[in-house]
Amino acid sequence: MTAHPDHDHDQGSELGEMQLRVRALETILTEKGYVEPAVLDRIVEAFETRIGPRIGGRIVARAWSDPEFKRRLLEDATAAVNSEGHSSPVGSHLIAVENTPDVHNMVVCTLCSCYPWEVLGLPPVWYKSAPYRSRAVRDPKGVLAEFGVTLPPETAIRVWDSTAETRFMVLPMRPDGTGGWSAEQLAVLVTRDSMVGTGLALPASEAVR
């Protein structure tokens, strides 16, 4: 199997077993007329190519560049994002929370894996893992340290546990030294982790202008 962190995983020979088991299930469900393989192909393809954190990155960059859009995003993220006409529509109950020098936001789902997939794509393995789900609400600073993030001592931390169908994305702080940049240039600085709150936006020096 492909490289995989040594947690929450399947061991060696299980890959073959899982591949066979899933293939058998798909065969049964197809023969019974419940699903169509061509439709399944397109679902997988959507998550591999179309739906990912670039969507969220464009939203953040737009909010950094356009105060009126930012105001609408923080007021009703679903409506603001859908008004932009992104490649895929966003369902209800999306909430954007803004990082400032005073507060850093971080998102978790302690009960399962709730994640704003329409704007960030599928959650990474670490987000769904026991270490993150157990510790994000109890030791967020320790978790941030494992991501290499240290916040100024005066910055408070707010953790959002996604225990219902509301979904949270973090609006990270705009990096210094990006005055006058276009939304396209800014979007390059917006990482997935910065929109979950386990990272910060990249510094201006990381971008090729």
Added chain:
Amino acid sequence: MNSVHDMGGMDGFGPVRPEPNEPPFHAQWEGRVLALQRAMGYAGGWTIDQSRASLEAMDPIVYLSSSYYKKWLIALEHRIRARGLVDADELAAGRSLRAGKKLDRKYSLTNVAAMKRGEFARPATAEPRFAPGDRVRTRNLNPHTHTRLPRYARDKSGTVEAIRGCHVYPDSAAIGAGENPQWLYTVAFPARELWGDDADPSITISIEAFEPYLKPA
């Protein structure tokens, strides 16, 4: 349900290990499981809360030792058997042994193109009991069935920050007792309320709490 899925605050799982340049799927079958889950959930008409309840009902040792998509597969197999859509002998044989049941819906290419999250807001039948700024206390609820009130936030005092609308109530929907819509609130707790006096005073944690989880403080 007080099962191992309710992980907030537990010790012993070790550090978080971010994976650089992580792919959407680590094996081909993971993508197929995601697609099957989505297509069968639509065709079979079960709700997100019923799917979650299937995962939570899993043997805790299997839950903790299985990868994410393996858990999904086990829960999906369980659910289609429970619904009589597929029989155990067919899963063992790896092929269909009898005709499928007639289902009202089938996930199509049109569904893929319009793929987005469901709508969970419902018309309210009563005014919300709480308002932003209200002090509330979570109830000490320990149902043996599905709930979205995590253990770490039970019987704790917090502050209502926002009303999120009136939503399908997972505790009812998961057990087939209807949508029973309830007001949903963001309720914030200082870390010290949840974890004791040693906790960092600069940390605040919020949950999304349905009205039946709350009482006035």
